[in-house]
Amino acid sequence: MMISIRFLRALACVPLWLAASAALAVASPETEAVREPIPDILVQDQSGQTLNFYSDLVQGHRVALNFIFTSCKAICPQLGASSAALSRELAKSGESNYRVISISIDPETDTPERLQTWRSHFGDAPGWTLVTGKPRDIESLQRVLQVYSADKNLHSGAFLLGNARGDVWKRVAGDTPPARLAIALNELDQAPSAAAQYFPDVTLRDQNGEPHRFYSDLIKGRIVVINTFFADCGAVCPITMQRLAAIQKRFPERLGQDVFLYSITVDPVGDTPEKLNDYARRHGAGTGWKFLTGDPSDVASVLKKLGQFVDDRDAHSTLFLIGNDPTGLWKKANGLASAEEIGDVVASVVDDGR
Template sequence: MPLRFAALIAHAAVALALACGLGPATAQPQPRAVPAESPASLLKLNLPDVVVTDHRGQTRRFASELLRDRPVLVNFIFTSCTTVCSPMTAILKSARERLAASGRGDLQLVSITVDPLADTPERLRSYASARGAAEGDWHFVTGSRASIDAILAAFGLPTGGRLDDHTPMVFVGQGQPQRWQRVYGLAGPSAIVAAVQGGGAALPQAARLTVTAPPAAETPAGTEAAALQGWQGLRDAAARQAEGAAPARLAGRDAASHFTNLPLLTHDRGPVRFYDDLIRGRVVLVHAFFASCKDVCSPVGANLARAQQALAAAPGIGPVQLLSISVDPVADTPELLDAYANRLGARAGWSFVTGKKENVDWVLHKLGLYVPDKTQHQAALWIGNDRTNTWLKLHALAPPEAIVAAVRRVL
């Protein structure tokens, strides 16, 4: 994991109001871009020319009329979606405006419902109008179940009305014959603009991104002491930063709405709602990791295990909930996370969190911890007191005594 340690230290005291968009102006997370695809890895899709209907009630042929010979963005939504669909529509709108301002006004957008039985042209028109996306060359498309399933299958997506399986993927099509790139939409407008302009924010066509191991001198050696020894310089810097970290009080916010109350899975408690079951009324430590990580996750886990012991022994603090949220929820099943927790010696009150990728991604996004490439996740630790709406941010390798002191500050 090529972590930029100096940048992480410098930014570790940024308030949650900025990282999560709780201030006067919403600040979107800016994940690092994934390297561009090479021309050889562009997708060649055999798209069906089925009949569809757009939000204006116009009947069109999908491949020959909607996807004509010019740049096109395609994504998938449904109007009753309560997670990523509205934010994705806003991201596409912003990308469209940026491209138009740069002289790329020839772009066409096509948003296809995965719920065609419920999403009539009228519902799609209402959805688009409410988001300022109903005008111009942007088509919100529905059709028969068979037609939509044929389109989904051509893009390699689940069919049969499986609403929960849709993802915030954007397909960028250009050229004749048209070739395609995939962009993870939550990476933001810049990633989409870069893909259209050839700047490279597209996801590789096949295979997972690999984890780059740290230099041998820094590789965790298996035991807690050895794992932490190679990171001593970083821990010292994190300790110095922790001494000056100032909490931010977030008054007057709807916490359940902001942090989301999406359904997730934990290794120890089974299905949960994120805010109600893991945040509400609690003092919490939150960070991101993934179980197959070969770099900073192991020493961070060992450090947090020591911090959990120190917090349990500290007088006047009370229960503290630790949350380790996987940035690789497809691979990190509850069973795998249970084994991971056992290896760390995690005690009661430390939940390892996974779930449907769409939900986990959105929770991470709201916490300012989302990245499109799991190997680029931050070694950041949020410390929060939901009872007082007070939060601060440390480096996750801050020494246990510094974490205990930070918890006292949010109390």
């Protein structure tokens, strides 16, 4: 019925793009795409507090990660000094939405007390957290982040820098000056989001003839429910329209504010704005429900990115694609399922990150 994976991995036949909370895969010399979810393993910080690694430390923050162990005499002291200096640099500039995190790869030896002692060698460092955990959990984290080595003495000496959206990462040498690390960390938030890089920003027109850029005007910063249809469809479309009307009724205060419904025609030649206006009126569409058409090539480019393009309009999909652009969470639901079931999927996307 429904699959839930960050950033359109949930869409059949769609290339995997960057994802919030995912692991690193080399995409270019500068930044790295993300692939697998970062495990939300239980860890203990240097004060002995138990935390969920992803949801408590990483999610929603700019992060600088590295891997150390306290008995290491090679790169680890350099990483410790750089971590402390970076946290001081960020604090001095007034930054607050950041985390500098050092993860022990020798968790059986590195107790919270030992981490605290090691940390104290590098002076006061607000925002720098050291964590340890169960060996198998720390290994799984290393594998997901593609830094695992069977020999701890050969561990990665790099910093992994991630933006607050969790969709852009950069691997930086461990001996990079802390001031440069701070600049690099801040620059990641200025990079285009994965969605902005993936979706075409072609212009579509709604049932009132108003033009909208697909990503910049319709997707960016919003929670969306997208389906495909055509106005002359007499088979499944009446049912999917009923389901969208039920979503509209379930979220009356948010629809048109941060939640939007988009029905994209698979017959842009036949479905003119005037025809869609009548269709929208018959189905009780409110302000936040747009019926979209446009130049056939532009509509096709959008549908292909959504994995919804068909040559035969009667073969169009009944899937609903439900996305939360600010958090990067996308899900898909069967548009012929019950209104309650679909509404629950939509609610889970709406509530993501709250």
